Amino acid sequence: MGYISQSIALETVDPSTVAFLGATTVLICPLLEKIIDGRDITFKNSPNIFVAAVLCLSGVGVLEGILEGGMVFEGGDFWAVMQAVGFGTSFFLTEKMMRKEPEMALSITAVQCGVCALSCAFWVLADGVDLGEVNLFKLFSEEGMRTTAAAVVFTGAVTTAMNRYVETTALGRMKSSEASVILATEPIWAAVFGSLWVSETFGLEDWVGGGLIVLACLANTLKPEQLQFFTQSEE
Structure with missing residues (x-):
């Protein structure tokens, strides 16, 4: 949510x-x-x-x-x-x-990110997008889409996955x-x-x-x- x-x-x-x-x-x-x-x-x-x-x-x-x-x-x-x-x-x-x-920060983060990914996949389907038409290679190969692709990778890997792991670890201590x-x-x-x-x-x-x-x-x-x-x- x-x-x-x-x-x-x-x-x-x-x-x-x-x-x-x-x-x-x-x-x-x-x-x-x-x-x-x-x-x-x-x-x-x-x-x-x-x-x-x-x-x-x-x-x-x-x-x-x-x-x-x-x-x-x-x-x-x-x-x-x-x-x-x-x-x-x-x-x-x-x-x-x-x-x-307290030792399960990575596992908890993995499940959280997995649930987010699954929820978003259902959202994509509900929005009428055919997953078979999604072309990740096109996203990264076309010059006009490279900035978007870089933003997707950064927000997914850094501000979502890594951020969740750091937050989860911190919440075990405070x-x-x-x-x-x-x-x-x-x-x-x-x-x-x-x-x-x-x-x-x-x-x-x-x-x-x-x-x-x-x-x-x-x-x-x-x-x-x-x-x-x-x-x-x-x-």
């Missing part, structure tokens, strides 16, 4: 915005800990999560045009948020698997909620590469909204005692 939602979102939404909205994984992982593990999440004992939620949702609001007098939440934006649900759930479940089988904060720096890299490679430009909403989401990620790293001011104010 994460990869498919991300792909659909990127058809109509800039990569930096997709990455910023994907950073809402910082909310998905704690939410799953509350719902599935029964973690006691209240403002008093986990103020960092609530502060992060407010900042994150504010950032999403700015990205969606609240500064211009009204939010415009389109289809591509919906799929960009759904990628966070997909990836956030993946982080949560992978952490649980790695806690039980909580999914903590890992999601580190991974939420993705928007910064998306903004950098978008600017360098596809000449993407940024307006006030992008900078303010993206900055709020990054602040949300940083707030989520704080310990509850570091936010005692807020809990004391509540009391």
